[in-house]
Amino acid sequence: MSYTFNYTPDGDTIIDFMRSPAFVRGLQGPIGSGKSAACVAECLRLILDEHRCFDPKTVRETSFGVFEGERTGKRKFRGGVIRNTTPQLETTTMKTWLEWLPEEVFGKVRWRAPYRQDIFIPMPDGGDVEGEVWFLALDREEDVRKLLSFEFTWLWLNEARELARAIVTAAISRVRRYPRLIDGGAKRSCIIMDTNAPDEEHWWAIMSGQVEPPDWMSEDDRLTMIKPDNWQFFQQPPAVLDVLNADGTLKGYELNPNRENGRFTDKDYYMSLIHGQSREWIVNMLQNRIGRIFGGRAVYSGFNENLHIAKEAFGPEPGEAIHIGLDFGLTPAAAFGQDVRGQVRIFDELVTRDMHAKQFAKMLKEHIAQHYEGFKIVMTGDPAGDNRSGTDGQTTFQIFAGEGLDVQPCYTNEPEIRQGAVQTQMNMLVEGKPAYLLSPACTYLVNAKKGGYCFLKDREEVDKKSIYSHVSDAEQYLFLRMGYGKKMVRRPGSSGAASKQANVRQGILNRQTSVKQRRQASILSRGLRG
Known part of the structure; x- marks a missing residue:
């Protein structure tokens, strides 16, 4: 059966990707940008460009592990196509593959897991192509054992942002394994990958140089994220x-x-x-x-990326005190900002995972010494940090004091006041400029504002398990120490009306209060400034 494979790469990035000699190649682009088709075309090119195997009668070992012989045999290969789940593999990846390499032309598919297409392509020189392509679903690190039972010539990792780093590591060890060296080896073994833009903590985003490794990542893990010289990433333009x-x-x-x-x-x-x-x-x-797509209802409304995020990263204003808000627990976080003529500028953050208070205190101390020496530092933390630990009897504030860090507890932990202080500033202008300005270097706070800091589904409770909630809480403590929480309440008996805030609930402003709540409001209205 005659068949014409008519493929023309439309775009310089795709062309550069296909021309690259790198052992591992990655193509990142928007949906509909031709990534998958380019990878299928590249797989076929690898198949057709394979050299012929040795005639077994002529093979000789010229030196240890080096074989020579007459290349008069078939062109052999074994390819692998990996996707994260079986439904995605069947409905997306294999569908695209078979649109370009249909069964009736290239070979039938064995439609039971693991799926396999046996490829046969007659060649004019008699060295026909004989090989197989395996389609594997590997969505968990435990699935690595599936991969370790195979020996491949090349692999295509489709939608790599859905794959764990361990899958990629295992994939590297499974290519260059077929055909055997004594049979002639492969002309080129490689791994190709494609993906939509990943999130800021993903191995692709870090290894491609689009973001720095997060603060919580250990030094050993950081070393694994250094891009090898024989890897190359390609990024397509926006659609x-x-x-x-x-x-x-x-x-x-x-x-x-x-x-x-x-x-x-x-x-x-x-x-x-x-x-x-x-x-x-x-x-x-x-x-x-790079970024995340959030499904929950954002805590903050009215956030405007073009208005509230600075065009370029910025640092502290000389001569102004740096406020640092701190949230504790096993995912401690810090937010750094200044109040500059009524504009709150957030320029730095520290976000961690699975870190104890003493470790975090040391990290914070080193960070301040390295970046903010000579500035006046004002630190405010979660009031819960005044509770004693069940292990050594120290409070978190005492642990920080032991490292020479003077952290004062915030005067309230009332969510509506904390959130409203940030929301109010976000909705204001100061001298024609936004009263809240966020550095693009604060990737966690940026994503928090975009929706990562959100309410649980169908509830008025913040998702505290989100990595974005901790740094958002830290930022709120910073705001309250600056005095912006005072705008959320008024002293009982005063003639001034409480400000109407844009907080979506506004519960503290329009409900009947108890004696305890009125007493608390009296304390809160005095606030702290500086």
């Missing part, structure tokens, strides 16, 4: 671009004339996708930028 108003706010979107695969994409495809989608989804899936 759509932002259209901004004169004041920098988002007006809408337009097609990027330099998008890839545009020749083969319906002109209305991307613009129709935008309708009904969140900003985070558009940024991640269409603009090919």
Whole structure:
């Protein structure tokens, strides 16, 4: 049966990806950018470019592990295609594969797991292609053992952002294994990968150099994230671009004339996708930028990425005190900011995982000494840090004091006041500028504002298990120490009316209060400043 494989890469990034001699190649791009088709085409190119195996009668070992012989045999290969789940493998990856390499032309598929297509391609020189492609679903690190039973010529990791780093490590060890050296070996063994933009903690984002390793990552783990010299990552341009108003706010979107695969994409495809989608989804899936897509209801409303996030990372203003808010527990976090003429500027953060108070205190002390020597430092922490530990009887504040860090407890832990203090500042302008400004270097706080700091589904309770809740709490303590919590309450009996805030619940402003609550409000209204 005659068959024409008609593929033309549409985009310089795709062309560079296919030309790269790297052992591991990664292609990151928006949806519809031709990533999967490029990988299928590259797999076929590897198959057809394979050299012929040795004639067994002519093989000789010229030196240890080095074989020579007459290449008059078949072209042998064994390829692997990996996706994270079986449904995704069947409905997406294999569907794309068989659109380009149909069964009736290249070989039947064995439709029982693990799936396999036996490939046969007649060649004019008599060295016909004979090989097999295995389709594997590996969505957990435990699935590595599935991979370790195979020997491959090459592997394609489809939608790599859904795969654990352990899967990639295992994949590296399974190529260069077929054909055997004594049979002639493979002309080229490699791993190709494609993905949509991952989140900021993903191994792809770190190894490709798009983000720095997070603070909580151990030194040993950081070493595993250093990109080897024989790896190469390629990033496609966005499919759509932002259209901004004169004041920098988002007006809408337009097609990027330099998008890839545009020749083969319906002109209305991307613009129709935008309708009904969140900003985070558009940024991640269409603009090919690192980030997360959040499903919960955000705690803060009215956050505007173009207004509240600075265009470039910034540091502290000389001569102004640096406020550091601290949240404790086993996921301690810190937020760093200043109050500069009524504008709260958040420029740094420390986010950890599974770290005890003493470890975190040492880390914070070193961070301050390294970056903020000579500044006046004001530290405010979760009032719960005044509780004694069940192990050594020390409070968290005492542990920090032991490291020379003077941390004062915040005067309240009332969520509505803490959240409202940030929300109010976010909704204000100071001298025509936003009263809240966040450095893009604070990736966790940026994602928290985008929706990572959210309420549990169908509840008015914040998702405390989210990594974004801890650094958000730390930021709130900073705000209250600056005095912004005072705007949320008024002293009972005073003539001034309480400010109407944009907090979605506003419960503290419009409900009947008990004697205890009125007493607390009296304390809160005095606040602290500086």
